[in-house]
Amino acid sequence: MTWHNWAGTASADPARRYWPRSTEEIADAVKDAAASGLVVRALGGGHSFTPAAATSGVALDLSGWTGIVAADLASGLITARSGTTIRELNRALDSLGLAMPNLGDIDAQTISGAISTGTHGTGAGLGGIATQVSALELVLADGSVVSCSATERPDLFNAARVSVGALGVISTVTLQCVPAFTLAAHEAPMHVDQVLERFDEFAAGNDHFEFYWFPYGTNALLKQNNRTVAVGDRPAPGTAAGGGVIPGPMPAWRRFLEYEVMENAAFGALCRTGRAMPGLIKPLNRLASATLSTRRYSAPSHEVFVTPRRVRFVESEYAVPRESVHEVLAQLRAGVPRLTHPVMFPVEIRVAAADDIWLSTAYGRDSAYVAIHQYVGLPYQEYFRLFESIAISVGGRPHWGKMHTRDAAYLATAYPRFDDFLRLRDETDPDRRFANPYTEQVFGP
Numbered sequence: 001m002t003w004h005n006w007a008g009t010a011s012a013d014p015a016r017r018y019w020p021r022s023t024e025e026i027a028d029a030v031k032d033a034a035a036s037g038l039v040v041r042a043l044g045g046g047h048s049f050t051p052a053a054a055t056s057g058v059a060l061d062l063s064g065w066t067g068i069v070a071a072d073l074a075s076g077l078i079t080a081r082s083g084t085t086i087r088e089l090n091r092a093l094d095s096l097g098l099a100m101p102n103l104g105d106i107d108a109q110t111i112s113g114a115i116s117t118g119t120h121g122t123g124a125g126l127g128g129i130a131t132q133v134s135a136l137e138l139v140l141a142d143g144s145v146v147s148c149s150a151t152e153r154p155d156l157f158n159a160a161r162v163s164v165g166a167l168g169v170i171s172t173v174t175l176q177c178v179p180a181f182t183l184a185a186h187e188a189p190m191h192v193d194q195v196l197e198r199f200d201e202f203a204a205g206n207d208h209f210e211f212y213w214f215p216y217g218t219n220a221l222l223k224q225n226n227r228t229v230a231v232g233d234r235p236a237p238g239t240a241a242g243g244g245v246i247p248g249p250m251p252a253w254r255r256f257l258e259y260e261v262m263e264n265a266a267f268g269a270l271c272r273t274g275r276a277m278p279g280l281i282k283p284l285n286r287l288a289s290a291t292l293s294t295r296r297y298s299a300p301s302h303e304v305f306v307t308p309r310r311v312r313f314v315e316s317e318y319a320v321p322r323e324s325v326h327e328v329l330a331q332l333r334a335g336v337p338r339l340t341h342p343v344m345f346p347v348e349i350r351v352a353a354a355d356d357i358w359l360s361t362a363y364g365r366d367s368a369y370v371a372i373h374q375y376v377g378l379p380y381q382e383y384f385r386l387f388e389s390i391a392i393s394v395g396g397r398p399h400w401g402k403m404h405t406r407d408a409a410y411l412a413t414a415y416p417r418f419d420d421f422l423r424l425r426d427e428t429d430p431d432r433r434f435a436n437p438y439t440e441q442v443f444g445p
């Protein structure tokens with residue numbers, strides 16, 4: 001059966017598929033593959049735009065290897081099976097009174113697929129999802145099962161938290177969670193020049209800050225999400241941690257109208273019109289920018305982080321040094337109007353704190369993430385090439401799960417611990433059991 005990713009940008013015909021339901025079955029599958037001389041890839045939720053999970057060898061489908069195996073409410077440490085989706089995890093954590101401190105904008109990924117590509121949300125003081133990992137259990141190429149953490153095999157831990165599946169199959173993930181919390185969301189249009197002028201202020205002044213900018217419009221949609229209770233703080237009832245008034249929850253009908261109708265059904269209709277009549281893309285894009293509206297509501301954290309994404313698109317994203325975001329956007333704003341094929345989708349800008357994970361896109365530097373998108377079926381290559389040339393001119397690091405053309409030679413210059421990662425890969429997988437064409441591109445043969 002042919003495997004496809006969500007965006008339709010990658011497909012593969014694995015020689016064999018296994019559906020393991022225990023760590024032993026994962027190890028047996030890896031040993032079987034070795035005995036037959038086949039390569040192995042673990043399948044996550046198929047939400048990478050790159051062919052990261054594609055294999056012509058053995059595909060390990062972990063959709064039957066899900067759920068929480070251990071939870072310590074006092075410390076907030078929970079251990080999940082590697083095929084658990086973030087959606088399942090959020091539900092289970094909710095029932096335990098726990099939450100993940102930061103999330104990306106969808107929840108369809110598996111926890112191991114998300115960390116393996118460095119999936120992140122936004123927050124100047126927070127890292128990506130892999131920074132929430134406190135231990136991993138892995139099946140290595142020889143079928144052995146090992147654990148790693150900051151104190152047990154620390155090198156393997158630093159390498160395996162973001163490894164694009166190249167070091168082994170993750171069987172369980174232990175996450176440091178936090179007590180469940182409510183976010184007060186404030187979304188409002190603002191002129192993109194003003195957002196950029198106040199970029200540092202917004203990044204520093206909000207727990208989670210991001211903005212969307214429609215390339216032919218003047219308005220950005222600014223999103224500021226803040227905890228209603230700061231960690232260790234007890235504000236007066238009805239006020240947010242920063243002193244502001246906490247907005248009420250969004251009624252279900254309004255949530256449906258705002259997110260399903262406006263952001264998905266209506267936006268999908270605009271995109272289809274633009275695809276059928278490309279001459280209308282610029283005015284439609286300006287219309288989308290001009291009709292952005294203000295929303296204020298509060299909800300459990302994961303309901304604010306995650307929004308439905310039903311309109312299909314292709315995407316590229318680079319992490320750049322935080323201070324370079326102005327340069328990147330200035331060049332993008334100058335270049336986009338000159339493209340032969342216009343752009344339908346907005347650009348998304350987020351932030352993250354520096355971390356210490358060897359192949360994390362935020363390794364060693366406070367970062368801004370710039371993500372560009374195009375509606376599926378519209379030409380994107382010229383736009384993505386323009387963006388990539390701008391991003392690499394400031395030392396950008398591509399998201400491991402989003403489209404780019406960088407190879408091992410470039411990535412070695414972008415990641416100070418790249419050679420350490422390759423050394424560990426040589427030690428743990430000398431026969432390249434976990435290789436595929438994508439790992440050959442980004443890590444070399």
Ligand SMILES: Cc1cc2nc3c(=O)[nH]c(=O)nc-3n(C[C@H](O)[C@H](O)[C@H](O)COP(=O)(O)OP(=O)(O)OC[C@H]3O[C@@H](n4cnc5c(N)ncnc54)[C@H](O)[C@@H]3O)c2cc1C
Pocket residue numbers: 006007041042043044045046047048049052053062082083103104105106108109110111112113114115116117118119120121164165166168169170171309399400401402
């Ligand atoms: C609509 C949409 C929205 C998105 N939003 C965001 C966002 O907000 N932030 C962000 O950073 N990214 C985002 N992404 C990208 C996405 O989070 C990543 O590409 C992520 O890796 C997808 O997870 P997955 O479970 O689908 O993994 P897959 O794409 O299936 O696999 C990713 C990699 O993980 C490996 N892998 C999976 N399971 C294991 C395992 N058990 N052991 C070892 N390796 C394993 C696979 O082999 C592959 O190399 C988005 C993507 C889409 C389509």
